[in-house]
Amino acid sequence: TQLLEQSPQFLSIQEGENLTVYCNSSSVFSSLQWYRQEPGEGPVLLVTVVTGGEVKKLKRLTFQFGDARKDSSLHITAAQPGDTGLYLCAGGGSSNTGKLIFGQGTTLQVKP
């Protein structure tokens, strides 16, 4: 059974601090997505990484796909209260169905 483990599960920081969220697996994925979800709403796709070693930047967010395509990280620089939410990583390509394997999520709280 393929699993994606995210760490940490909870993170509470002050505005302006930097943070990194990790997403690890023993399985290889064709791609990895990061989603952000606010309470009571659906997850929103932030980025997709498909190449081992790939780095993508989205304003203050930096996403990296591991060289072996088994892990990924999300780094936020100078976090803001608006970054508060649940961050989910999801791996694709484990079957020919399009099904994604989701991590359990990281709850981020940024205090002003």
Place this chain on the structure above:
Amino acid sequence: DSGVTQTPKHLITATGQRVTLRCSPRSGDLSVYWYQQSLDQGLQFLIQYYNGEERAKGNILERFSAQQFPDLHSELNLSSLELGDSALYFCASSETTTGTTYEQYFGPGTRLTVT
């Protein structure tokens, strides 16, 4: 706005009842996925349909069933409801089931409360 629509937004019903949740995928997307999200279980994959046919099954109870219609909208039927079925139910869609990106776009969800 992801382009995926779900109705109703909220649903309150009693134990033992049956409900139907509806999802319309993004225009052009052939694949629909259903997920259940509760506080202690995270986002759990239930079932996937592709162009009207069941493609993958996850942790879906026998009391639950789904289908995808010729116009590609999908319905999730939940029967003999129990208190533990209270959760957020999300629908997601994707263009295809193959390729390299596997991106899914989520609807706003249906919050089901069983009393």
